[in-house]
Amino acid sequence: MAIDSLVLGAGQEVGKSCVVVSINGKRIMFDCGMHMGYTDSRRYPDFSLISNTGDFDNALTCVVVTHFHLDHIGALPYFTEVCGYKGPIYMTYPTKALAPLMLEDYRKNMDRRGEDEQFTSDHITECMKKVIPVDLKQTVQVDKDLQIRAYYAGHVIGAAMFYAKVGDAAMVYTGDYNMTPDRHLGAAQIDRLQLDLVITESTYATTIRDSRYGREREFLKAVHTCIAAGGKVLIPTFALGRAQELCILLEDYWERMNLKVPIYFSAGLTIQANMYYKMLINWTSQKIKETYATRNAFDFKNVRNFDRSLINAPGPCVLFATPGMIVGGFSLEVFMQWAPSEMNLVTLPGYCVAGTIGHKLMSGKPTKIDLDKDTQIDVRCQIHQLSFSPHTDAKGIMDLVKFLSPKHAILVHGEKPKMATLKERIQSELGIPCYCPANNETVTVPSTHYVKADASETFIRSCLNPNFKFSTYSSVDKSYLDSKYSKAASGLQVSDERVAEGILVVEKGKKAKVIHQDELLLMLGDKKHEVQFAYCFPMHTERLQKTRTEELPSADTLLCDLDKCTLINQLSMKLSNELSDANILDLGEQLQVESFRVSICSKNSCPHRLSHSVHNDSESVFLCCHWSLRDEKLAWKIISIMKSSSPHTT
Amino acid sequence: MKFTCLSKGGGFHFSPCHMLNVSGFRILLDCPLDLSSLALFSPVPVAHQAHESLDTDSVIRKKQKIEKTLDANDLVHAEPWYKTVKNLHLWDASFIDVVLISSPMGMLGLPFLTRTRDFSAKIYVTEASARIGQLLMEDLVSMHMELRQFYGPEDSCFPQWMRWEELEVLPSELRKIALGKDCEELGAWMPLYSAVDVKDCMRKVQTLKYAEEACYNGTLIVKAFSSGLEIGTCNWTINGPKKNIAYISSSIFVSMHAMDFDFLGLRGNDLIIYSDFSSLDKNMENDDTYFDPVTSSSGRDDVSNLEEMAASLLKDDESAEEIEKLVFICACALDSVRVGGSVLVPIDRLGVVLCLLEQMSLLLESSSLKVPIYIISSVAEELLAFTNIIPEWVCKQRQEKLFSGEPLFAHVKLIKERKIHVFPAVHSPELLTNWQEPCVVFCPNWSLRLGPVVHLLRHWCSDPNSLLVLESGVDADIALLPFKPMAMKVLQCSFLSGLSLQKVQPLLKILQPKLVLFPKDLSCKIQISEANMIFLFSENETLRIPSSKESTDIDIATDLASKFRWKTFKQETITRLEGELFMDHGKHRLLSGFQPANSKQQRPLVHWGSPDVKVLLTELSKMGISGTIKQVTDDAKSEDDAKSENAAAIIDIHDPEKALIDVRETGTVIIAANENLASHIVKAVDIVLDGI
């Protein structure tokens, strides 16, 4: 059994995330994104690799979309409405609610760029009708064999990591995630799962970030300095996600500093989005959730709608404009107007896809940008790059992979050289085989398969009987990842010889059976033949002699009970000193350690003696030992301890 | 498995309650309160009535036990106590392992449990039920505080009214409430829990989403599936190593507010506990028998047929009828306000209230009457805000509203437009400045003993133009006693509270259980043709359900299994197990351990067969060990009369060292002074015997 992962996008790059995973006969497409850096066919994943006949309904079991960013959902309307996929599509409630806003905003901007429309407004509507919304943690039965489940991923509202399980094989596809909480969202949360494969994003494969607070302050300082000098601040963002996060940050700052400079939302960033956010408050951070009844964090007081006529209005302002990364549309229009003035500021997110103007601005300090053959933009404004990001850093990725401990890992959604470094770390530090496939490559990893057997009551009971080695593991020792939810997910683990008392029996044409070794002979119809060890050896003790001479004047061959007990007691003390972890039972006349028993032999001719011709030493006693096969090693150790305790032994 | 029905409950507000024993765990299903028993008490008395209640006439009449029509003075004038499930207090709360809560109503009695010492059970509730249930409990506590202020602190832990001499003089209707039909229920009365108890209770609750897996003790997996009755209500599946159980509480296929009854999620379970008693409450006009459980299930229905059946269950739904009821109530309300009367709606069913609010404001708007709608409750504001942030818990049509960016329920807009006003209490200053009659008021409590309804009912009860809308199931005669004479019109309306019996059979056909636990009280209304798959239960009787499976499933990882050392005997191939056994999510799994397999002992530990002494000697000599056979018959060492080959023998080893092998029919004892030699002898013995 194997799991095949065909990477159709985001292989060694960021953009058009799309991985098609074949797992025990099911085929799941994770994400269906577009690449913002291309305007030709390279912008979409190469769907023909899924099915060259275009029969996607039979080729795929379902499509799962992790969040509303265009690099994860941008190709979905094209795939369903133009390519004709009609099967089930799963995404979380917020993603289903907000994705149309993102797609519509993008589509409108593309119109202005004068490109071929790839999908229409109706396409978006029709596409979204096919989407089945899911809640976090809900176990969704896609069909009889395939189960999927969403886990909170942070990143943007509604972002989810998806778990998929078919038969015994299971995997997680993370999408984009954040391991630290931000202004409006919590940190990613997942259960400890048994996984064959984890496919994780690796945007910041080598970055380690320190506190978020200082970085936010840097951003606020840059904005404040600009507006204090009468400049204009342009914040190009996509319709949802970053815009709300930064706006919460600015609102808070405006209130504290008592600032009156207007904050504008461009047309794409309708205040309407806030209506959605208000209903989806359960998907935000704990802090925002707690205060919703009194003050909804998405009721922005200082925010106004922007009008094109305000572009060249005098005075400072802050403008959120779509689309992000300045890929075109309105944010480009404003950028062309504001970039030539050194008073103004453009704030860019931590990551811009190659090929966008945002990316050009971040790589070096360009003074001129060629838009096309005829248009050139003078860039004299200041550029501020946000150093906080809704993506996890390298430590977060390592933490997650370590926590999930899958049998294999695949990195996507990152830059090739950095991914190679991370891959090395995962392999060497965590010992997990890791892969970084390029686009259109397939990675095949083996998957778990179990032999199903019926276990007998006796075996199960003997295993579940608590003993001192028995451990129950619970969330207490689990990491922070699932601190809230998996309290119930405690289990038992039996790792001692009791498992080895089980016998697996396979008979042609019958289900395999696990029975306890005591049940085996009954089943086979044979009689048990007990194989044991015995050894009766003489031992000399001075203590013994003393007792005898004082209290028993006649050289009697019999020892009194008291003496026996004293000797056994001495041995017991000796053994407990030497065998610290053994369970020594002092039964008075007999000593017992597991199956090993020793007692003082009073028989004249014990069958377990090898030499009966003791040198008639009246100061010697015989120690009669017997034990069973499983304690062979232990028994010899005890015998050597007993022998060494008396130098006079024969 | 054992099952005991503690109480079949009564109506929407008093859920059934059961105790289930499965895989060694004790599970309590729901923990409701019987708020209908509040009818026993008098609501907050108005000043002059308080004196009247003590007049000598009534005392004398009481003493004389003259049976006559009830009046308000017969009610108990004391701080009310609350009636819990009658049989629950017979069980030791500390022995409960798991509590499953199906609805907000099903958790109203929970603080009584959670505050008992040694209570340590895990409580599972859906997120939405937990929040709504908490608000209901907080409201109950706050309404009760109002009464307590009137009566002052209780001076005895055993109130006056509970003394036998007092109970004996109660009129029979009221005595039945106090003592129950069999006079056994006095122990079920409790003084109400405090706000701190509620908080503590909520801290002990683990909330779940629909279809979220929760694993108890690594053994039981419980999952909640929408039941459609109310926002957040659910049915449960309980999966243990040997039992798969589905618990069906009152369910509604298609709801106007809550997410639909997710019956498909309950498929694949062997046993169904059917606990929807709602059809008991209805007055069945015809005695049609509806039930023909799965007679045709011998051949499994094919998938398309199942889908068809499922669709039919959802299709002929009662929701159209429910909408008609709401429209009718609104029409009656409109008639009242037209003639200057006010409308009082003490209905405590969240979904019904939310839908009524929408209907009512629509109708008022179209009638161009400027009549305000007031909602008065200490938790109304929070409850209304909450209903708008839970798209994951509401019906499909309302989810569509999220996707088009509209509020889930219209009250958000109506409150903004000031068509609906929300106040925490009748005496809040905002209410006094806004108050305007005629008006429509929604407020608790349906028992008519607690909350704002008491004041408003007193205010309007003599107005023939005003209207009181009650849920059916409330005993209006007793409930209205304190407000008599009533000139006010009363409209009593029943709302859909569960499955209708016609749908039970098709439902079971889809779910295909092997066994069904069914209420005996309902069995007379249905026809039972396959008695062997139905177990009938009634209150306080314990049913024992035999286990259907003898053995437990165990999964062995293939990579581990491939390393096993197999031996073949007769038909069977056998091997000793290795690895580590994990018990998690109800599954036993054997996985490769951390120790490398070869570090473990590889020698057989169990032997069988009869050793051939000569062969043993040959094997020993191959190892360089030589000895001689001394035949013996038994313990007595008579060496010469050895009779059979298999008789006991002693092998005397003399090279390389002295050792003895005592071989008998049932066992072999190896006597050696040296570990190495002993171990070699065992190897030889392994060869001549069968073993593992």
Ligand SMILES: [Zn+2]
């Ligand atoms: Zn993203």
Ligand SMILES: [Zn+2]
């Ligand atoms: Zn992304």
Ligand SMILES: [Zn+2]
């Ligand atoms: Zn001996």
